[in-house]
Structures are given as C-alpha cells and as structure tokens.
Amino acid sequence: MQEAGKIKLGISIGDLNGIGCEVVLRTFEDSRMLDFCTPIIFASNKAISQQKSDLGLNINFNGIHDATKAIDGKINVVNVWKEHTPIKYGEATAESGKYALKSLRAAVDALKNDGIDVLVTAPINKNNIQSEEFNFPGHTDFLAQELNGESLMFMVSDGLRVGLLTDHVAVKDVASSITPKLIRSKITTIENSLKMDFGIRRPKIALLGINPHSGDSGVIGKEDDEVLKPVIKEMSDKGHLVFGPYSADSFFGSDNYRNFDAILAAYHDQGLIPFKTLSFGKGVNFTAGLDKVRTSPDHGTAYEIAGKGKADHSSFKEAVFAALHIFKNRQEYKGLIANPLKKQKMKR
Known part of the structure; x- marks a missing residue:
C-alpha cells in the first residue's frame, strides 16, 4: 500500500538510443530520491536491464505489469512490451521511435486514469516518433490533445x-x-x-x-x-x-x-x-x-554521447523535483479554493 502523501511519479523513457534512460537511472541511483516519490518507469525489464549493464549502474528495480502495482521505496518498471528491444546508441532508428511512443502512450494513459500522479518525459526524437498516432512537433502538442486545458x-x-x-x-x-x-x-x-x-x-x-x-x-x-x-x-x-x-x-x-x-x-x-x-x-x-502535471529536462536525446556514461542528469533531476513541487502546490491551491475561510485568513 502506498505511503500517505507519496507521489506516484511516472516516467516515459524517451528514445532508447539517446541519453534518456541514462539520466533517468542516474537520477534514481541516489536512493534518497525514493524518499520524495515512487518512480514508475514505462519501458520493459529487458531494455532497462541492458541500459543498466551497458552504463555500469548499480541499481535494482521492481518489474510490474501495471502502475497500480508499484511498490514504495523501489524503482518500478512497467513492462509496456516484452520483446527484446534493439538498442543502437547514437542512432535515430524507426525502432527507437516506435518504443518511445509505446512508453509515452502507456504513461499518458496511466496519467489520465490516475495510475500515476505526475509525468516526467525523457527526450524523444521528434522525427522518428512520427506515426499515424503521433503527428505532432513535440510532447506539448500531443499532451494538449490528450489532456484537458x-x-x-x-x-x-x-x-x-x-x-x-x-x-x-x-x-x-x-x-x-x-x-x-x-x-x-x-x-x-x-x-x-x-x-x-x-x-x-x-x-x-x-x-x-x-x-x-x-x-x-x-x-x-x-x-x-x-x-x-x-x-x-x-x-x-x-x-x-x-x-x-x-x-x-x-x-x-x-x-x-x-x-x-x-x-x-x-x-x-x-x-x-x-x-x-x-x-x-x-x-x-x-x-x-x-489538468495534469508534466515536466521534462531542457535538453534533447544527445545522441553524440549516448551509451558513453557522460550524460549530465541535473536537468532531469530538476524536472522530477519541479513536478513534485507543482503537484503539491496544486493540491494546496485546490484546498484553498475549497475552503474560502482559510484563504481569507492567509490574505491577512
């Protein structure tokens, strides 16, 4: 059972041939991050295991089939697909675009259905993700279609x-x-x-x-x-x-x-x-x-350093904290709107 107040933070993995997976895993390699939220990565056990091995990261994760099964205090990975994912660091392939969309679609569905509280998106390649389902210049326009506001x-x-x-x-x-x-x-x-x-x-x-x-x-x-x-x-x-x-x-x-x-x-x-x-x-x-909270780092896939263990995860970590902060502010704001007397006292 989730600890009261623990925020379920969903993560779409982005382009597997870029640095997205690295900045995600390096962020949560610091176990103290698990005190702030319950991370839920939408990808596959096989893909995360390969990236973990390639990057030499010492982390453990909990494989699940549904975001509602996430365990507090662990890095959770929702198995969006089960097949082997070909990873070719530094290359913009049709396959990496396909799996980036699979991850994003599953994460957004979970966000819409309250399976997660907030969403942090790792970088996509805006070209290879294009398809009949995704015909947008980026995340922002896609989310505008999927979410209210x-x-x-x-x-x-x-x-x-x-x-x-x-x-x-x-x-x-x-x-x-x-x-x-x-x-x-x-x-x-x-x-x-x-x-x-x-x-x-x-x-x-x-x-x-x-x-x-x-x-x-x-x-x-x-x-x-x-x-x-x-x-x-x-x-x-x-x-x-x-x-x-x-x-x-x-x-x-x-x-x-x-x-x-x-x-x-x-x-x-x-x-x-x-x-x-x-x-x-x-x-x-x-x-x-x-009507939902989504953040992302301010950089792209950085193919030129993908798979080399050189990615700086600072921006992704900031995106995590920003999502948590904004979510809490919204909860407080809704409480003030619902309780005008409390709001009036705060204005004095």
Whole structure:
C-alpha cells in the first residue's frame, strides 16, 4: 500500500538510443530520491536491464505489469512490451521511435486514469516518433490533445520562468500565428499557472516584442503596435499585471527579467536561447495549463554521447523535483479554493 502523501511519479523513457534512460537511472541511483516519490518507469525489464549493464549502474528495480502495482521505496518498471528491444546508441532508428511512443502512450494513459500522479518525459526524437498516432512537433502538442486545458510551453528554473506565445512554429509563420485571441489565451494560462502551480498571488508578466526593438514604432514591422500593444492595454485595464512589449535583445542582458514573475516570448528561440544560457542546464520544460502535471529536462536525446556514461542528469533531476513541487502546490491551491475561510485568513 502506498505511503500517505507519496507521489506516484511516472516516467516515459524517451528514445532508447539517446541519453534518456541514462539520466533517468542516474537520477534514481541516489536512493534518497525514493524518499520524495515512487518512480514508475514505462519501458520493459529487458531494455532497462541492458541500459543498466551497458552504463555500469548499480541499481535494482521492481518489474510490474501495471502502475497500480508499484511498490514504495523501489524503482518500478512497467513492462509496456516484452520483446527484446534493439538498442543502437547514437542512432535515430524507426525502432527507437516506435518504443518511445509505446512508453509515452502507456504513461499518458496511466496519467489520465490516475495510475500515476505526475509525468516526467525523457527526450524523444521528434522525427522518428512520427506515426499515424503521433503527428505532432513535440510532447506539448500531443499532451494538449490528450489532456484537458490550454497548453503552454513554460520553461522554469529557480526565479526565471519563460513561456512561449508560439513554440514549434517556423520563424516565417510566427507573426501570422500571433493573434489577439492567442495572446489573451497565453496570458491567462501563464497567469493561472503562476497562481496555482507556483503560489504567486498577483503575478507580474512581461511580454517580449515580435520584431526587433518591438518594431520601432512601425519602422521594423507593425505587429507589435497593431497586435501586441492593444491586447496588453486591454488586459492591463482589466487589472492584470501585464507589461510590454519589451525589446528582446536587451531584456535579459539588462537583468530586467528579474522584475517579473514570468516572461512571455513571441517565439521559440527568442525565449529559449536566453533561458538555457541563464539556467546552465538545470532548466525544466513544464507544460502549463493542463489538468495534469508534466515536466521534462531542457535538453534533447544527445545522441553524440549516448551509451558513453557522460550524460549530465541535473536537468532531469530538476524536472522530477519541479513536478513534485507543482503537484503539491496544486493540491494546496485546490484546498484553498475549497475552503474560502482559510484563504481569507492567509490574505491577512
């Protein structure tokens, strides 16, 4: 029987030819991690045994057929498949994509059915995982389909939090993809997440401009003046602490980001380049806005070092702690909503 309060942490194993399995196993090689949660890896006994042997890791795990059979105090592995899995470190194969999807599908099903409380996803290869079942640019869009809510790619690390208006969208399509409706939706999602997931009562949010220098009053593009600014004013007039648009080139270097609880970037690289530079490999990708908690490390499959025992598991470990922290914050937030008197006392 699960210890009261012990969080069931599900893990999709990602691409077996990458570093995903290594960072997962190295994280839980430290037995103290089992004090915080009950890890449940969705893969197979054979695959985990081979990776453990190849990497020379001294860990034991408990093979199970269903997440509900997980044992507290142990690393649990759900046998999603029983056949031998060909592992070719450093190669993007169709087989590794197939098994990455099997693991993800089983983990998400368990999350939807409350077999696990939170999900941490190891890196996938966005190309070889494509199939009739998975036709998405990444985890975020897949989870948005599977789980309820409005998804937001939210990169978090200590006090730095960066959300994206558009995530895996080609640069040529960014400006046309940003609409007043999208901006309102993302601001609302990020604001609700800051309140519910991070315990910030009156979140302060900065928006970065779409064009260089936020368009320079229309000289370098009109999207900032015609699309971003009206929505910022509209939401500000309604009491939301939303500011901008700020010129992205100087926003982080000037330390202005420290004045806000979160930053909403216009597109992928605008937000992730400064985030990954400042977070030093310890950042976490959190899918905000969904009714379930999912995090992942801020790196990819790193084929070039796969199977060599060189992977740094810091970001995956941070993703584990972030998932646990956010889950607990949500439980507390739900308790406050259900008990208005307690909430009122806390405001005093």
